[in-house]
Amino acid sequence: MPGPYVVPVHGDADLPKEVDVVVIGGGIIGTSTALELSERGLRVALCEKGGIAQEQSSRNWGWVRIACRDPREVPLMAASLRIWDTLDERTGRDTGFKRAGIIFTSSTEREFADHSSWIRNLDGYDIEARMLTGAEFREMYPGTTMNLKGALYTPTDARAEPQKAAPAIAEAARANGAAILTECAVRGIETAAGAVSGVVTERGAIACKAVVLAGGAWSSLFAGTLGIHLPQLKVLNSVLRTTPLDGAPEQTMWASGFAFRKRQDGGYTVASGHENIVDIVPKSFRFAFDFLPALKMQWRSLKFRAGWRFFDEARIASRWALDEPSPFEYCRVLDPVPSRKMSDNALSSLRRAFPVFERAQVAQRWGGLMDVTPDAIPVISAVDRIPGFHIATGFSGHGFGIGPGAGRLMADIVTGATPVVDPRDFRLSRFTDGSKIELISGF
Template sequence: MIEVDVVIIGGGIVGASAALFLSQAGRRVALLERDFCGSHSSGVNYGGVRRQGRPLSQLPLSQRAHDIWGQLPRLIGIDGEYQRSGHLKLARSAEDLRALHDYATSSQGFGLDLQLLDRAELRARFPWVGAIAVGASLCPDDGHANPRLVSPAFAQAARRHGAQIHEQCAVSTVEHNGQRFAVHSETGLVVHAPWLLNCAGAWASHFAAQFGEAVPMHAGHPAMLVTEPLPWVMNASTGVEGGGIYARQVARGNCVLGGGQGFALDDARARPGQNAVIDILRQAVELYPFLQGAQAIRTWSGTEGYLPDRQPVIGHSSTQAGLLHAFGFAGAGFQIGPAVGQALTEIICNGASTTPLDAFSITRFHSISVA
């Protein structure tokens, strides 16, 4: 049994960054991760580090995260292959292009500096994009990183600052005795703390329900693949208005692509599925003709948590003092995660976050019946 100031359930990028910032602030922290830090959604995602396309309510947090990403080597000791390559969002129809124009208008003032490109401008600047694209929106300072490096590195940096990181330490039950939490793990470890951060990803709704805050969250499984090394062509990370596919190329020449959904093998493992992979490859050849004939050398999936409005839950529990939630990022938590960890740290250390979190309150689900 150990006593700390804050116990964190979940070692993804949100929980690990919170552990780092809290430790830097002098708090005693214990983080419990059921597998290995960064082994689920934070480590198997596409690696996009983008602000463009997010709901307006997320942009203050996303902009805050953008500043943190620029300090990555100082914070976690590696650059994580992070580069601000630009994020190019493609339009496949006139209607999609209008949607990009509308978003550029509504997001003014958030520092995205979006550049709208018509068909001719798109061809001139990004000749590797297929003819199916009629235009695009470019966010020049967005980019991408390697999630398999970045997410575990936050946990390693937290450990260097004194945080206790317990991997392969699944949590079984959580209790509160009126003064502090008692978090029991399946390994026999019991952690006592006045603060509890529920950063358990797709499994976080289980812990919320233990405090009478059940939410209608379901699991999703992103379909991902990577190609053999190819001549370097893509000088921007890409997405598509309306969804369907996203792609980037790393310095070694491999192209990382994703889109659609796979399926669960069990509570902790997933696969992309043949149909999803075929659909990714079909769209890839249309949007990026240079990929014609390229070999996919690996496919994978993971488990992510999705809420009905595809917005996360971040902030105070409404039923239990000392409990903070941060989950349900719908596959888009990689970029924003460090800012969430910093905001949670501010709540604990200063009483409130300097970035508004009201839009992400768990109370928005209180009137919803959860089966």
């Protein structure tokens, strides 16, 4: 089941012998970090086991939103929106970014109250957000059949094209001197006196003083080889895209039965607004205690599945020698089979709510594996016990929009610059220092 077409980025032929920073992972987080570091004059090598943005960074919904973010992510997302505004000019390429607004529907009084109270998280930011009444929503969308209490509307929220954004950022990083190395898996790191001294890739060694692990759903496996506790599980989201459709809503929208975004080609990306699949795998048991708070809040929206995925992951080695192939070389791209039922249900719900979508034809389906943490916010952090090693992962399905801001924050941490936002909430040590792990937002 092939994933979406991604703008191709051809990797460099030559492996640098030495750089200042190696970034592991060519998704939106890794490429954004590489761009930020290279623009600051550092020598950077980005190593990607497959192709740029071939996994979740090209398979997500393409939302660039501050609406309904976990309050701990709001400052970083506000910074990210400012970066997105300049990204096309900065990279010299089209990312499909457009501020077209996002709507979160409220079908009950409780949802309306929750959305209304969420707006307080934007106090102090110059970001417009307001509640629409049910009548205002119907006036805005005269063709809808939805009978709502109202909706949260953020007119300056945005959208972009996942198949274009990370490739554009990677090419800009290369233009600033970064080496972009595709099909170049990092097998592990080397240390001297306990600190990072380099990495070993399948193509050879690169000396460096700092490493950023931005490996998405692969990060926990890599971190585990270093004895780092990084609780992270994979969650499958199923997506479809339609052929171009005239007369459908311009704004991106979330509802309990569906979510959609207008695409640059005039079609729509459609998915379930709340359903995801969690395969039961060995790490489900290893991290069960870590994820208990999340399960208590989100179990209704998670469809647990037992199957061959358990045995597939059980066969993956957890340790390997640096002179032998790693699991990253045996699986270049995670390309899961989507749930046709979930995406069909989402499209059916959308057609009932907006009959204009009866004319929409399904052009493609794909699945994506989100890298999820117990509190559904990312790790953007130095690893204290391995000086020079850093982690930027666990974005829990929220990574695309916040990616450019996360890259700036990670670059600040690596270089010791004043951080763009307070990174405390994103520290890795929160999972081991006795902190209370809370899933604050259910959206």
